[in-house]
Amino acid sequence: DFVMTQSPDSLPVSLGETATIQCKSSRTVLYSPNKKNYLAWYQQKPGHPPKLLISWAATRESGVPDRFTGSGSGTDFTLTINRLQAEDVATYYCQQYLTGPFTFGPGTKLEIK
Amino acid sequence: QVQLHESGPRQVKPSQTLSLTCTVSGDSIASGRQYWSWLRQHPVKGLEWIGYVYYDGATHYNPSLKSRVSMSVDTSQNQFSLSLSSVTAADTGVYFCASGCTATSCFFDFWGPGIQVTVSS
Numbered sequence: 001d002f003v004m005t006q007s008p009d010s011l012p013v014s015l016g017e018t019a020t021i022q023c024k025s026s027r028t029v030l031y032s033p034n035k036k037n038y039l040a041w042y043q044q045k046p047g048h049p050p051k052l053l054i055s056w057a058a059t060r061e062s063g064v065p066d067r068f069t070g071s072g073s074g075t076d077f078t079l080t081i082n083r084l085q086a087e088d089v090a091t092y093y094c095q096q097y098l099t100g101p102f103t104f105g106p107g108t109k110l111e112i113k
Numbered sequence: 114q115v116q117l118h119e120s121g122p123r124q125v126k127p128s129q130t131l132s133l134t135c136t137v138s139g140d141s142i143a144s145g146r147q148y149w150s151w152l153r154q155h156p157v158k159g160l161e162w163i164g165y166v167y168y169d170g171a172t173h174y175n176p177s178l179k180s181r182v183s184m185s186v187d188t189s190q191n192q193f194s195l196s197l198s199s200v201t202a203a204d205t206g207v208y209f210c211a212s213g214c215t216a217t218s219c220f221f222d223f224w225g226p227g228i229q230v231t232v233s234s
Contacts, residue, residue: 040220049209049224050160061222093160097219101175104160 002027002096004105012113019081021108023094028074029057031098038098041070041079043090044107050093054079086112115139115212117225124231125204131197131230135210136190142168143188148214150221151184151195155206165214166193200232 003026013019029038037057042050052061054070057077067088069080081088089112094105121133135149142149148165155161164174166184174182183196197204207229213222 038218042221049211049227050221051224052213052220052222055218055220095160095220100162100173100219101177102162102219104162106159 001101002029002099002103004094004096004103006092006094006105006108008108009106010109010111012111013081013084014113015084015086017084019084019088019110021079021081021092021110023072023077023079023105025075025077025096029096029098030074037073037077038096039070039072039077040095040097041068042093042095042104043088044093045090053092081110084110084112115223117210117212117223119208119210119225119228121228121230123229124233125200126234127201127232128199131195131200131204131208131232133195133208133210133228133230134192135194135225136192137212138191140212141188142186142191142193144168146215147212148173148219149186149193150211150214150219152209152211152221153204153206154209154227155203158206163195163197165219202232205230205232 005024007022039057041054044050058070067082091107091109116138125131145168150165151163166172181198186193207227209227211221211224
């Protein structure tokens with residue numbers, strides 16, 4: 001199985017500042033024939049299901065603010081949240097979907113400093 | 114926009130079978146446009162994909178649960194279901210149904226609100 005790790009476990013950031021969350025896969029999620037990275041990012045607020053933010057490592061879902069940016073390739077990925085707002089407080093997960101079983105990272109809890 | 118909603122018993126006794134149903138609106142399972150997944154979330158173990166089912170009954174399960182899992186569809190009701198046998202306390206968690214998987218990718222774009230299931234005697 002692909003093992004997904006994330007860092008940090010928790011991240012205190014001041015309002016208006018930038019949050020950076022790392023995700024690492026035990027194996028590459030880059031599929032060479034189409035050069036796509038099979039990596040998604042989700043946001044989960046307490047009491048709610050995860051919400052898909054980004055697919056294909058960098059493609060924002062419709063309605064997701066452009067403050068959210070996904071980057072990276074292969075085994076190392078980053079979710080960057082610019083101009084942090086109070087509504088961004090949540091836990092963020094990465095997920096690989098190159099190969100089943102599809103696996104998630106353990107999550108990064110974003111807090112306001 | 115697809116909407117999903119989980120239903121079923123919220124408490125199951127150890128060694129018994131957990132059975133849940135997901136009702137879908139906003140898309141037709143029979144269309145074959147996507148696969149329909151079950152996932153669960155445990156406070157310590159995190160998010161886990163259980164498996165998915167297609168409109169024709171084809172399934173793909175997580176190997177870690179494969180021996181205990183069964184999924185099915187009822188296209189007439191636009192529902193799909195999960196059965197997990199021989200449950201233990203380790204199966205306690207929030208169970209979600211979700212859409213989004215296709216033949217070429219499997220990320221989850223719409224989720225049900227989730228249902229808390231507790232395994233306890």
